[in-house]
Amino acid sequence: MQAPIDAYYAKRLEQTAKALVANHFESYLVADAEAAGALVLETILPQTAAKVISFGGSMTLAATGLPAALAQAPGVSIINTLDHSVSPEELYERRRQALLADLFLTGSNAVTEDGVLVNLDMIGNRACAIAFGPKHVVVIAGRNKIVPDVDAARVRIKNFAAPVNALRLSKKTPCTATAHCEDCGSPQRICNVWTIAEKCFPRGRVTVILVNQDLGF
Numbered sequence: 001m002q003a004p005i006d007a008y009y010a011k012r013l014e015q016t017a018k019a020l021v022a023n024h025f026e027s028y029l030v031a032d033a034e035a036a037g038a039l040v041l042e043t044i045l046p047q048t049a050a051k052v053i054s055f056g057g058s059m060t061l062a063a064t065g066l067p068a069a070l071a072q073a074p075g076v077s078i079i080n081t082l083d084h085s086v087s088p089e090e091l092y093e094r095r096r097q098a099l100l101a102d103l104f105l106t107g108s109n110a111v112t113e114d115g116v117l118v119n120l121d122m123i124g125n126r127a128c129a130i131a132f133g134p135k136h137v138v139v140i141a142g143r144n145k146i147v148p149d150v151d152a153a154r155v156r157i158k159n160f161a162a163p164v165n166a167l168r169l170s171k172k173t174p175c176t177a178t179a180h181c182e183d184c185g186s187p188q189r190i191c192n193v194w195t196i197a198e199k200c201f202p203r204g205r206v207t208v209i210l211v212n213q214d215l216g217f
């Protein structure tokens with residue numbers, strides 16, 4: 001009985017894609033993570049002619065296979081901000097340099113049905129890159145990230161996405177014990193920087209690929 005569920009989400013995603021375009025984002029709708037990866041490699045990468053590419057930490061992005069595929073792309077250099085074999089200082093510097101990339105790819109914690117991107121970061125490098133810095137940004141979001149409005153996005157992020165990510169990263173935060181946000185003061189708190197992208201400026205700088213599949217948290 002997957003077909004009715006896919007058809008239901010296709011309609012909601014279509015409406016969300018229209019709202020994103022009305023808010024000056026580019027938007028595409030694809031069936032699955034593999035199609036999202038192909039869209040980036042075959043259409044968006046040639047359009048942007050990006051030579052320097054970087055990523056935000058994202059389970060959704062990992063599901064597309066894009067980090068590995070782009071590392072093999074000819075004429076492209078990658079600023080790898082996910083390589084934990086280097087020192088924390090080097091990783092921090094790479095995150096700073098990533099803000100000057102030609103193309104930055106990431107997920108989004110939530111996408112509202114009126115076309116707004118809502119994100120909450122520990123460091124801010126991912127959320128801030130959506131707002132400013134890289135020449136082009138691609139946001140890939142599964143259907144599970146769609147919410148009615150910004151208030152619902154905040155609830156989703158604080159009471160689901162953040163605790164699940166804290167568990168994934170084995171953080172010592174109260175939410176890993178209670179499965180609710182306790183608005184903690186923990187040194188390992190992962191909730192520090194909000195961004196709400198109501199509209200895209202310049203028009204078309206950010207492309208949002210909506211995927212009719214549950215991806216990430």
Ligand code: SF4
Pocket residue numbers: 158162163166173174175176180181182183184185186188189190191
């Ligand atoms: S503020 Fe603290 S308790 Fe709340 S979700 Fe973030 S890390 Fe967990």
